Amino acid sequence: MDWSNLKADYERLGTYKAVAAAYGASVSAVGQHAREQGINPGYPGGSSPLEKLLQSALMKVGIGFTAGAYVGNRYFADILLNQAPIILEADGNWHKIHVERDAKRDAHLTACGFKVIRFTGAQLNRGADQCVQSVIDEYGLTPDADPQYVIRVSMMGAENPHWTGGPQTVACAQCGSETSRNNFRTTVKKPFCNSKCYGAYMSAHPEESPRKYKLNWDDVASRYKAGADPDDIMREFGIGKTTLYRHLRRMGVEFRRKPRGPYSGKYGDESRANFRRGHEQRRRNGLAPLQGQGGRFVRKAS
């Protein structure tokens, strides 16, 4: 088969499917040859096959449009008619997963004075011409005298309304060399080339450090050695158990042996007294002693 005219045929027919039908080949074969010849299917960014169906139907009746128009200061419309604020949307499968988002978008555009009309892929594949005709009938559109068809082929760079002129360079706060603004993000709101420059700067300017706790670990160690409750130390210095013991180990502080066994907790003496009191009470009342250990009830296996 001769694939040399593929590019021209694809541009004329609009979709791989149409090309495949004209060539008597499979769609995947067309796609493969298109890839080999470097033919860009045109979307995302450009027009999808469904949008192309709508476009060619509009061209047939001579109604000018802008494809990929920036509308409502926020969205890109598939097709915006030139003669009326009417937006035609070709809903592929993507729409099915974004029904909610698209509804929000429609509400915004309607509020901006646009009429949004959506066509499903099935409707467009069955007959894009009828779809366009229904719009013409409903809104009384007439063919333009000099129809303009503006088709955005790319959303990149200067063609995108959000374009701010490309990467902007700023001077690194540490070494002063040029770097991209987004190169290395930090919490200190200063640009750096990389983490190396960031680290060097932070060592030189500890007062700008975003760290919450600047602890004097010697204080922590001396408090611990003086016999303070680890819970109190943790609360006081805002650190966790792991951090506390890691640093104590690092400084060679000998851990206090943790008391274990019954009544070993903070309220050990109190609970021991309570247990004794209950025990005495039961004995006085002629009840069997509780099977208890460490002040806790132990359920008897039965």
Ligand SMILES: [Zn+2]
């Ligand atoms: Zn630097």
